[in-house]
Every structure is written in C-alpha cells, then in structure tokens.
Amino acid sequence: MALSSSMIALLVLAIVVLVKNVVSRLQFNSKYRLPPEIPGWPIIGNTLDVPFPGGVWGHEMAKKYGEMFTCRLGGKTMVFLNSARVVSDLLEKRAAIYSSRPYRPMAQDIASGGARMLLMGHSDRWRSQRKIMHSILNGQQAESKFIPFEELEVRQLVWDYLHTPDQFYTANQRFSNSVIMSVIFGRRAQLGDEQLTKMLNIMMEFGQLLFSPTKNICDLFTWLTYLPKPIYQHEVDALSDRVSKGTAKPCFATALIEGTSKKEFNLTETEKLMIFSTLLEAGSDTSRTAITQMVAAAAAFPEWAATARAHLDELCGHNAERLPSFEDREKLPYIAAVVKETLRWRPFIQTGVPHQLTQDDVYEGYRFPAGTMFTWNAYALSLNEGDYPDAVRFNPERFLNDDLKSPLKGHWSFGTGRRVCVGYNVGFNNVWIAAACLLYCFDFEEDTENPIDTLNTIWDSVEKPPFAVKIKPRSQAHAELIKQK
Numbered sequence: 001m002a003l004s005s006s007m008i009a010l011l012v013l014a015i016v017v018l019v020k021n022v023v024s025r026l027q028f029n030s031k032y033r034l035p036p037e038i039p040g041w042p043i044i045g046n047t048l049d050v051p052f053p054g055g056v057w058g059h060e061m062a063k064k065y066g067e068m069f070t071c072r073l074g075g076k077t078m079v080f081l082n083s084a085r086v087v088s089d090l091l092e093k094r095a096a097i098y099s100s101r102p103y104r105p106m107a108q109d110i111a112s113g114g115a116r117m118l119l120m121g122h123s124d125r126w127r128s129q130r131k132i133m134h135s136i137l138n139g140q141q142a143e144s145k146f147i148p149f150e151e152l153e154v155r156q157l158v159w160d161y162l163h164t165p166d167q168f169y170t171a172n173q174r175f176s177n178s179v180i181m182s183v184i185f186g187r188r189a190q191l192g193d194e195q196l197t198k199m200l201n202i203m204m205e206f207g208q209l210l211f212s213p214t215k216n217i218c219d220l221f222t223w224l225t226y227l228p229k230p231i232y233q234h235e236v237d238a239l240s241d242r243v244s245k246g247t248a249k250p251c252f253a254t255a256l257i258e259g260t261s262k263k264e265f266n267l268t269e270t271e272k273l274m275i276f277s278t279l280l281e282a283g284s285d286t287s288r289t290a291i292t293q294m295v296a297a298a299a300a301f302p303e304w305a306a307t308a309r310a311h312l313d314e315l316c317g318h319n320a321e322r323l324p325s326f327e328d329r330e331k332l333p334y335i336a337a338v339v340k341e342t343l344r345w346r347p348f349i350q351t352g353v354p355h356q357l358t359q360d361d362v363y364e365g366y367r368f369p370a371g372t373m374f375t376w377n378a379y380a381l382s383l384n385e386g387d388y389p390d391a392v393r394f395n396p397e398r399f400l401n402d403d404l405k406s407p408l409k410g411h412w413s414f415g416t417g418r419r420v421c422v423g424y425n426v427g428f429n430n431v432w433i434a435a436a437c438l439l440y441c442f443d444f445e446e447d448t449e450n451p452i453d454t455l456n457t458i459w460d461s462v463e464k465p466p467f468a469v470k471i472k473p474r475s476q477a478h479a480e481l482i483k484q485k
C-alpha cells in the first residue's frame, strides 16, 4: 500500500525530532552528569509517569533510587532531593543559586502581570515583595496584629464544630480565611462565604497545576486570566466603599493602597492585587489543610490526642473552665509538638515546590546545568524511617526537643532556603490555637466502617469532606463553654 505524501512528511518529521532529541541528549551527557534517571519516553520523558498528588509515588521512587533521582518533564529536567542531607546541602547552603523558579509564561506573565510572588524568579522584584510580606507577617508587632483575630475566630471554629460537625472541613476553611481576611481587608468570613468558596476552588486547581510536576501550566492555566483578578478587585471595591462610608476597620489593604498613592510603595495596580491574592490564598488554603490533617490524626491515632487533652485539662480545667489561649503557650509545649508533627506527618505539598538553579553547579560527582529544577521530595523526607522512626504514625513526642520553639526545624513542610514560607509564623499560630481549642473541646472518632486512609487525607474537594470522622463535645460542660459569648 502506497503511503500518502502527508504520511511520509509526518514520518520524516518524527524521525527528525527523534534524531535531534538523541543528538542533544548526547551533547548534554558529554557535558553534564545527573543523578539516576527514571526511564521515560522519547521527547515527553516522564511527563505521564508522575501522578498527582505525587507523595506516595515520590516515596516509592526514593526507596528505589536513593538520595536523588532525575525526571524529564517535557523539555525540563527536575531533580528530586530525598534526604535531609542533600536538601540542606543544596537548597539551604547553596541558596544563593538554588532559589529561582521555573518560568511559567501563562500563570505568571499573562495571568499575573509578572507580579505573583510565589512564581517570581530570584529577582529584585521578588526581594521587594518579599520585604513587604515579611513586614506584614513576621516580628512581634505582626504577631500581635494576628493574635486577637486568631483568638476570636477560634471561638467561631469551636462553635461551628459543635453545631455542624459534619462540615468540620468547611469550618477550617472559614477560620483560616477569616484570620487573614481580617488582617488584610478588615472583614470577617462567613461559613459558606461565596468569595471564599470561589477562591478555594481556584486554589485547588492552582495547587494541582503548580505542585504537580507534570501539568503544563502554560496550556492548562488559561482560566487564571480572568478569575482571580475580579475576586480581589471586588474586595478592594468593597473596602473602598466602607472607607467612603467611614465604616472600614484599620487593615493592611488601606495602608497599602494609601502608601501606594503617596508613593511610599512603588507598586502597580496589578502588583497590589497580586499581593492581596497571594496573602489570602497562601494564608487560607495551607492552615485549613493542616487543621484537617490534625483532625484525621486525632481520629486515627487517639493515644496522642488523649495525652494532649491531659495537658490541656491541667491548665484549662478538667471540667471545661476556659478555652486555651496564646498566653498558655509556654506551659503547653506538647501542643507546639502537635503542630510540628501535623506539618511533618503528611506534608500536603507532597513533592515540594520546585526551585530553579541559576548557574551550572557541581555536587558530589554530579554536574548540574543552570535551569535544572530541584524539589524537596516532601513525602519521602517525612516518611524516612532513619529520621522519624515509625514514620507513618502520628507521634508529637518526637518533637519534644531543644528545637521545639523553632517552627522551621525538624521538618520541611514550610520549604527551605531563601524561598522558605514567609508566612510560617502565622501558619504555625493558626494551627496551634485551632489544635489547642479543638482537642480541648472535642472527641474525634474514626468511623470503623470507613477507616481513614491517612496517606491520602488531604486533596479533598472544597465542598466534600476528605474523610469520615465522628466529632462530639467531650462533655456537656465543654458544650456549654463553647456556647458562652
């Protein structure tokens, strides 16, 4: 059968692409040396091999390949770092050259006007945004701004758990969002808040595209061009309305908007919106997922929850005398350990956030080209038996050590190096106060008919619970305490 001319042309094209690919691989291999590569397909490499979420897969690969392995994702190369030693050697100690981000033309340039900090390269623009974020989120002054909102919102959280226990995950969303919303826009979030649901749905998809090494953000992320901006513009407009009516509460957004108009900050309109959007998205989605994880752990491993309650009872009364507060922090080291173990146990950014190398580098016999992406393989690091004996088990006691007061030490869930999460203090405190009050007030029981799959409790839909759990107040006295104004 004769081949048509178009089929011949296609065949020739395929051969040319393949030969080009082989030649460039040979040239690459003569100059560079990478850690063991997972075998993949010509051209697309491992693009179809890496699942999302990739935690369990990443852990399996780490067991097979050791401290580092390499994936080819379309035209990009990504090295997975699987031990604390190599993460620290490269992303921390060599942070000066391992702190950029891969270029994402659609999500960053087209959709975000180049202004979304999380996606920015290691540039002056990133430095100046990071400085603004740091001033809002860190230091004693910042902490004292957040604490009253955290203590107010946690009262609503326990109220919501008491009255609508089957919607505990929605209550976690509202709590986390309302804290950051109050600081940024001076308004609280309600249960079932339409703006919040919209934003979290965006974050779900954004998270998939961002944290899945295989998704082509450039092709798939087109909806970002129109969705987030209106959400935040809507918030800014509503705030302007409150300002003109004299009903606005003092908040970061008014300060930033005034500062920009007085030229104190050199920010474009898009940059301002992207700062708000980053703070609200990063501030809401992370804490709520961590709190949901903590609930899963309390139901699946009741022993540690009983120990936490015994500590809380000692301080706040065996008969529900008062809710725990931040003033109790010094006397409740166990709760800080609970937060660290929550972050360690099942890191929800399961295969890390890729950092990009900005110049060629040599490490232990390997030679990496500039542009290689490096990610800390979060699940593999967390489930490493050498660092965390009986790693699948939730056991806060592993964090009762000299590093207890350093939120970043002993786990990798806030990332590392220069790109380490800038909101880690706020995130830590959100989870601390939620854990203390929820554990003090409620019992969490696993549904034996429907046991919790603790390796996969987190990537839930925004509307649907990620797992079944029975939540009951510990006693009538605890229920009465929650109802007190």
Ligand code: HEM
Binding pocket: 117, 118, 119, 130, 133, 137, 180, 278, 279, 280, 282, 283, 284, 286, 287, 290, 343, 349, 353, 354, 413, 414, 415, 416, 417, 418, 419, 420, 421, 422, 423, 424, 426, 427, 428, 431
């Ligand atoms: C439990 C809570 C949280 C967790 C586990 C978490 C985790 C992370 C991780 C893994 C990164 C990437 C780090 C890297 O690339 O090395 C990150 C970045 C970031 N986080 Fe968080 N985060 C949390 C809470 C927050 C909060 C409350 C805020 C702000 C209100 C925030 C704001 C940010 C920002 C702005 C970045 C980008 C930093 C950069 O690219 O330079 N995070 N976070």
